[in-house]
Amino acid sequence: MKIPGTTSIEVNYNADYDVPEIIETYFQCGQCLDEMPPGEVPRTWARLNVGIDVIGNIQVFCVRHNINVVLLTLQAAETRH
Numbered sequence: 001m002k003i004p005g006t007t008s009i010e011v012n013y014n015a016d017y018d019v020p021e022i023i024e025t026y027f028q029c030g031q032c033l034d035e036m037p038p039g040e041v042p043r044t045w046a047r048l049n050v051g052i053d054v055i056g057n058i059q060v061f062c063v064r065h066n067i068n069v070v071l072l073t074l075q076a077a078e079t080r081h
């Protein structure tokens with residue numbers, strides 16, 4: 001894919017089920033954490049969608065509150081040949 005001012009960027013995806021979890025820090029909706037009932041844990045209380053746009057930006061979006069949790073944007077450096 002082409003981002004203005006850059007030569008190209010390659011985004012690779014691996015959807016294999018056997019890829020182990022490598023997550024060290026989870027994204028959470030702050031409003032959901034504020035409203036979490038006693039006895040709940042963030043892992044089961046969260047209602048998050050994770051997706052990607054046409055240029056590879058990744059967004060975590062809270063379904064419960066209909067708000068952005070985090071947007072991870074691509075940052076490509078211009079390359080010279």
Ligand SMILES: [Zn+2]
Binds near residue numbers: 030032062066
């Ligand atoms: Zn939320």
